Amino acid sequence: MGAEFTRHVKRNLVAYIALLPMAAVVIFAYLGTMAWSVRLSFSSSKLLPRSDFVGLNQYVTLFDTSRWLTSLGNLAVIAFFFLLICFVLGCLLAIFIDQNVRGESLFRTVFLYPYAMSFVVAGLIWQWILNPDLGIQATMRGFGFSGFVLDWVVNPRMVLYAVILATVWHGSGLVMALILAGLRGIDGEIWRATRIDGIPAWRVYLSIVLPMLRPMIITSLVLLSISIVKMYDVVVAMTNGGPGTASEVPAKFIMDNLFERANIGLATAASTVMLITVLMVMAPVIYSQYFRKSGRAA
Amino acid sequence: MMRQAKPAVARRPLNYQEVWGRVGIYAFLGVVALFFLLPLYVMLVTSFKSMDEIRLGLIFSLPRQFTIDAWVKAWTSACTGLECTGLRVGFGNSVKILVPSVVVSILLGAVNGYALSFWKVKGANVLFACLLLGSFIPYQVFIYPLVRVYAQTGIYGSLAGIVLTHVIFGMPVMTLLFRNYYSGLPIELFKAARIDGAGFWKIFVSIILPMSAPIAIVAVIMQVTAIWNDFLLGLVFAGRENLPMTVQLNNIVNTTTGERAYNVNMAATVLTSLVPLAVYLLSGRWFVRGIASGAVKG
Numbered sequence: 001m002g003a004e005f006t007r008h009v010k011r012n013l014v015a016y017i018a019l020l021p022m023a024a025v026v027i028f029a030y031l032g033t034m035a036w037s038v039r040l041s042f043s044s045s046k047l048l049p050r051s052d053f054v055g056l057n058q059y060v061t062l063f064d065t066s067r068w069l070t071s072l073g074n075l076a077v078i079a080f081f082f083l084l085i086c087f088v089l090g091c092l093l094a095i096f097i098d099q100n101v102r103g104e105s106l107f108r109t110v111f112l113y114p115y116a117m118s119f120v121v122a123g124l125i126w127q128w129i130l131n132p133d134l135g136i137q138a139t140m141r142g143f144g145f146s147g148f149v150l151d152w153v154v155n156p157r158m159v160l161y162a163v164i165l166a167t168v169w170h171g172s173g174l175v176m177a178l179i180l181a182g183l184r185g186i187d188g189e190i191w192r193a194t195r196i197d198g199i200p201a202w203r204v205y206l207s208i209v210l211p212m213l214r215p216m217i218i219t220s221l222v223l224l225s226i227s228i229v230k231m232y233d234v235v236v237a238m239t240n241g242g243p244g245t246a247s248e249v250p251a252k253f254i255m256d257n258l259f260e261r262a263n264i265g266l267a268t269a270a271s272t273v274m275l276i277t278v279l280m281v282m283a284p285v286i287y288s289q290y291f292r293k294s295g296r297a298a
Numbered sequence: 299m300m301r302q303a304k305p306a307v308a309r310r311p312l313n314y315q316e317v318w319g320r321v322g323i324y325a326f327l328g329v330v331a332l333f334f335l336l337p338l339y340v341m342l343v344t345s346f347k348s349m350d351e352i353r354l355g356l357i358f359s360l361p362r363q364f365t366i367d368a369w370v371k372a373w374t375s376a377c378t379g380l381e382c383t384g385l386r387v388g389f390g391n392s393v394k395i396l397v398p399s400v401v402v403s404i405l406l407g408a409v410n411g412y413a414l415s416f417w418k419v420k421g422a423n424v425l426f427a428c429l430l431l432g433s434f435i436p437y438q439v440f441i442y443p444l445v446r447v448y449a450q451t452g453i454y455g456s457l458a459g460i461v462l463t464h465v466i467f468g469m470p471v472m473t474l475l476f477r478n479y480y481s482g483l484p485i486e487l488f489k490a491a492r493i494d495g496a497g498f499w500k501i502f503v504s505i506i507l508p509m510s511a512p513i514a515i516v517a518v519i520m521q522v523t524a525i526w527n528d529f530l531l532g533l534v535f536a537g538r539e540n541l542p543m544t545v546q547l548n549n550i551v552n553t554t555t556g557e558r559a560y561n562v563n564m565a566a567t568v569l570t571s572l573v574p575l576a577v578y579l580l581s582g583r584w585f586v587r588g589i590a591s592g593a594v595k596g
Contacts (some may be wrong), residue, residue, distance in 0.1 A: 008418070008420075012417055012418055012419060014497060014498035014499065015413045015417035015418075015419050015498055016419055018409050018410075018412075018413045018498060019410065019413050019414075019419055019422060019425070021406055021409075021410075022406070022410045022425060022426075022429065022469065022473065023425055025429070025465075025466050025469055026425050026428045026429050026432070028447075029440065029444065029466045030428060030429065030432035030440065031428060031432075032443070033439070033440040033442075033443035033444055033447075034432075034435070034439055034440065036442075036443040037439050037440070037442060037443055040442070040443075049446070089330070092326070093327070093330060096323050096326055096327050097327065099323050101323060101324065101327065105582075107327055107331060109579070110331045110334050110335060111330070111331070111334055112578070112585070112586070113334070113338075113575065113578055113579075114334065114337075115589075116523055116574045116575060116577065116578035116585065117527065117571045117574055117575065118526070118527030118528075118529060118544050118570070118571070118574070119527070119529065120527075120529050120544045120547060120548050120570070121527075121544075121547075121567050121570055121571050122337075124547070124548070124551050124563065124567050125337040125340070125341055125564075125567060126337065127551075128340070128341075128344065128560060128563065128564065129336070129337060129340055129357065131560075133355070134352060134353070134355050134357065134560065135357050136357060138355030138356075138357070139355060139356055139357050139358060141355075142354075142355055142356060169333070169334065169337065173334075174589060177586045177589060177590075178586075178589065178590060181586060181590055216590075219590070223589070226434060229436055230436050230437065232529075232530055233529040233530060233544075236529070236548065237529075237548050237551070237552065240552065251436055251438055254438040255438065255530075258438075258441065258442050259534070264442065267438075267442070268442065270438075271436070271438045271439045272439075274435075274436050274438065274439065275435055275436075275439045278434055278435055278436065279431070279435070282431070282434045283431070
């Protein structure tokens with residue numbers, strides 16, 4: 001191998017050098033930091049990192065911390081409704097737009113523009129609209145509906161739905177855009193054939209067209225799921241986790257413990273839990289999406 | 299991407315049922331469009347009102363007296379804590395962060411993509427797989443160790459630090475984008491140039507780069523919106539001197555004491571959204587292409 005390998009490296013030397021920045025980023029910025037984070041989760045680090053070893057203590061404390069458990073529960077609720085509503089709404093919009101409607105590009109532009117804006121902006125706008133003193137609630141009461149209640153942002157039992165509303169507004173256009181792109185790639189023959197057979201359109205969509213759009217569906221679900229797991233900005237802007245801890249999310253729990261509560265051990269234990277969860281869910285998706293089809297056989 | 303819509307069936311008069319079907323389609327799209335436009339409308343009308351008018355609690359009404367005071371205040375003198383310098387500071391910071399981050403991350407992405415799809419580098423695909431996997435993992439896993447390393451090398455809280463961070467976290471999408479695009483180019487071009495004795499950089503500059511315009515446009519759109527909209531990384535890495543517009547916006551809105559100036563807040567929110575909105579409206583279908591081809595967004 002030796003001589004042959006040397007010749008190979010010599011022929012491709014510049015390519016090796018050109019990929020050094022990427023190698024450095026992967027090794028230090030991704031893998032190295034990840035390992036360091038995981039290592040810290042087994043230490044008793046508080047304000048400063050320590051190099052002792054306390055086993056799984058931080059994890060035991062973590063799952064004994066009600067704020068963390070609340071965050072996990074909140075994330076589950078948000079993820080469920082967000083994914084469901086975005087997906088159904090996005091598909092419906094795409095299918096309806098695909099019926100030769102007039103003003104198609106206008107509709108497309110309107111449904112996707114929130115996705116171009118930042119989560120901070122989305123959170124702040126909806127915080128204002130849902131403001132109980134001066135927002136929709138006040139307006140409706142001013143019209144004479146004195147019992148009208150829309151106090152989601154200040155009501156601990158409803159605040160998650162306020163967050164879901166803002167994120168659905170932000171994200172459903174993404175599903176619409178991807179599914180619509182998929183629908184445009186579908187062979188028109190299918191429609192002719194099913195029409196001759198007298199199959200109703202909704203059945204064709206449900207049992208023939210949507211299954212054909214599998215790659216688009218997976219892509220959109222992956223993108224939406226990532227944004228949910230990373231969700232931080234929108235909550236900070238809209239509710240800052242409140243009222244109380246009613247809208248805390250894991251990403252915010254970690255940030256608070258890292259930078260405000262000076263509890264690095266606990267924060268890294270929480271981030272390790274997120275890391276493992278994401279890896280378990282994403283590894284098969286990444287494999288099937290990126291490594292089987294694209295990429296030239298070298 | 300296929301552009302044409304499904305061919306319209308025969309041009310015959312619609313029957314009773316079909317007319318109602320069309321009405322239903324437009325009604326659904328119209329109602330949802332209103333829901334999507336509502337925040338933009340509320341944001342704009344609020345920003346042109348005076349506080350006296352806002353206190354009336356009619357959030358949907360048009361301003362009786364148009365005033366741009368709120369806009370002027372948001373831009374020049376809105377307060378974040380004790381400093382009352384307005385959003386223009388954040389705007390300047392965001393531009394300073396944006397330009398080098400976009401340029402460097404795209405150049406690196408192009409070189410990585412080129413080396414990965416045309417050159418034989420042992421272990422490159424493993425590195426790339428790690429990089430992709432890294433892009434799915436929440437930032438919280440990497441942040442703390444990065445902060446420590448930055449602090450030790452003296453770039454924590456500096457412009458260089460935040461630019462480097464954007465380059466690091468933008469690398470997976472950019473590399474994926476260029477790699478997939480270059481994999482679709484005919485390899486014969488590359489082989490012919492190799493036989494002529496051209497080296498790594500010569501081929502890159504004189505053959506590959508001139509063909510990269512379409513994907514470079516997509517990359518610019520993606521990076522500009524992603525970096526402009528970033529909140530978390532700017533908050534942690536940019537330092538007090540370089541806080542980006544999104545962070546400053548959130549500070550203006552959520553840290554004011556006393557009565558909140560909702561008109562100023564909304565003007566500030568619109569101002570922060572202008573750059574990504576302009577990119578979105580001008581780029582049209584390219585924006586969707588970016589979403590679809592870079593299925594991993596940071």
